[in-house]
Amino acid sequence: MLEMAPRLSQLLLLPILLVLSISCTASASSSAPENFVSCLLSHSLPSHPIGPAIYTPNNASYSSVLESYIRNLRFNESYTRKPYLIITALHVSHVQQAILCAQKHNLQMKIRSGGHDYEGVSYVAEVPFFILDLFNLRTINVDIKTETAWVQAGATLGEVYYRIYEKSKVHGFPAGVCPTVGVGGHFSGGGYGNMMRKYGLSVDNIVDAQIVDVRGRLLDRKSMGEDLFWAITGGGGASFGVVIAYKINLVRVPETVTVFRVIRTLEQNATDIVYRWQYVANKLDNDLFIRLTMDVVNVTGSQTGEKTLRATFNALFLGDSARLLTVMNKSFPELGLEQSDCQEMSWVESTLFWTSFANGTAPEALLSRVPQVLTHLKRKSDYVKQPIPKAGLKWIIQKMIELQTPMLTFNPYGGRMAEIAASAKPFPHRAGNLWKVQYATNWDASGSEAAEKYIDLTRKLFEYMTPFVSKNPREAFFCWAIPP
The missing domain is CATH 3.30.43.10 (Uridine Diphospho-n-acetylenolpyruvylglucosamine Reductase, domain 2)
Known part of the structure; x- marks a missing residue:
């Protein structure tokens, strides 16, 4: 500090x-x-x-x-x-x-x-x-020679990924997995995604910016000064002016990457696998990112509506499947990953996989600014610094089954995230964090009564997690920090 x-x-x-x-x-x-x-x-x-x-x-x-x-x-x-x-x-x-x-x-x-x-x-x-x-201000100029790009704040992540893909098959950018997210808010709040263990956050790869300040001046990094530039790379751009554009450093990606999506339920030993994930996800090869999502579903074949917990492991590996299997068999054999679970593809195709587009979807789908699904939702966040004891994990799973609707997503840290000083950017969640928690609840019904019901369910799960997350202070991701 x-x-x-x-x-x-x-x-x-x-x-x-x-x-x-x-x-x-x-x-x-x-x-x-x-x-x-x-x-x-x-x-x-x-x-x-x-x-x-x-x-x-x-x-x-x-x-x-x-x-x-x-x-x-x-x-x-x-x-x-x-x-x-x-x-x-x-x-x-x-x-x-x-x-x-x-x-x-x-x-x-x-x-x-x-x-x-x-x-x-x-x-x-x-x-x-x-x-x-700012949606009309979405020009993207990619310069492969310098491995940089100027990206206006109204562009979406999908547009960024596509414009890079147009120029190169071995470059990418570390940012979010939802292609319709706008650059302005995503970058200024930090910008995390599935390459952060390899390359850090979006803001760790931003080298310049343009902002209109409170006096109406258009400033770049040199004219705004290092303090203001530091502030708008993780501290929330709207607090300091209107960010017009960011200059980003592109990162190298292999021609072939590997993805997988593996599902395990309680009946398939999900509790033990999730427990083990806690100890390995932040220590794996930096080329490997395994996100864990837990939600409640019906038990297969149940005639009585019996519920179980489903653990979904989504992964991006910056390499081929042979090397991935070597890493997994050594570090996380409990998941039981097999060759048939793995899909090799280009990096730009992996961005479509992570958004649940059908296999074979053309990269042009990234240019759509309309989300595949629109719904009512509530999100919250937490940070975990110590693995949850198995008894605590079982208790949380039971509470999730009781609540039914809220989901938990764990995004692992470690790798490059642990190497960057907490003071390097306004985004302080670096070494010492095992993973970030996202609480997610979606519903279809309109009106304040339905909203209150599902928000309350989300807050209950948030409260149940209190013993297992960061304390004094209880940390939160800037973009999800308010209101409670």
């Missing part, structure tokens, strides 16, 4: 300044949307008029624009507060105008790139607000 103190003290006033400048509410007259629109239009550049980017509730396309990037249906109810207007920025000048006019008229600004934030932070507020939507 001593290494971080000077940086944090220098940055302390930045988010306060931004909040005071663009997040306050004043009288209805000073916050009237028509005055705000007039301000935007008066500052519009003739070469890049902002008018076509403004959507008010009177516009026929307002609802479709608003809903097109709502990824959690829990925040698309009739009682959900709607924005005064939406600015679908077509040019950097539109971002600058939005910031300056928001300050003048005391309106809260919500910044949205992909809309995947689990609590609707980019498109929901408790006070009158507008949305600055």
Whole structure:
């Protein structure tokens, strides 16, 4: 913490300044949307008029624009507060105008790139607000010669992966497994994925950025300074300005990678296998990432609705299946991995596998910005620093069966994650963490009553896990930290 103190003290006033400048509410007259629109239009550049980017509730396309990037249906109810207007920025000048006019008229600004934030932070507020939507700012320029790329914040991870694939079959980028997630929020919050044990987080591979600050200035790494650059690579970009683009270092991937998805139930010794996973997942070859997901399903063949726990092991190995089997037989034979479980493919094909696309799906599917499934959901997170005792694991499994709906996903750390200092980036969860926990509950029913029911189930599982997770403080992943 001593290494971080000077940086944090220098940055302390930045988010306060931004909040005071663009997040306050004043009288209805000073916050009237028509005055705000007039301000935007008066500052519009003739070469890049902002008018076509403004959507008010009177516009026929307002609802479709608003809903097109709502990824959690829990925040698309009739009682959900709607924005005064939406600015679908077509040019950097539109971002600058939005910031300056928001300050003048005391309106809260919500910044949205992909809309995947689990609590609707980019498109929901408790006070009158507008949305600055960045989905049109999604240019990606890949330079294989320098092994870098400039990626605008409105691009999706799938678009990033595809544009890299267009230029090279031996390059990739360490980021998330959901292709419709927007770059802006993902990168600025850290950006974890299935290559993090090999290459770290997305932010560990970012070398430059462009941001519009509270004064409307477009800054790069040199002009913003190292403290601000440090802050927007893991500290949440919206706290410090509007990130327009990131420059990333591409990473090398082999022409052939191997994936597998192996399922074990309680009847197939899942408890012992999960118990063993705790001791090996963070110590395996850095080329191997094995994510564990546990959920509750019906016992096969049961006529009475009897439930069991299903443990699903999803893996990416940066190498061929022969070497993978050697690693697994040596370090994790309990899983019983066989050659028939393994699929060899290109790295870009593995990104489709991890999103559960059918085998043989063309890489162009990564360009779709529409998720395969939209539902109501609740997510929370934790960090685990010591393996859960077998008795505790059995107890948690029993509680999951009682609750039925919430799922647990364990993302292993170790490897490169343990080598990077906690102070290197605002993302501090490095050495000492065995894995990150994701609590996940999905449901179909609309309305506040259903939401309260399933959120309560999620919180109960979160409470049951208390003895087994980090303490003093109980750590959480930034992007899932609020609200409780």
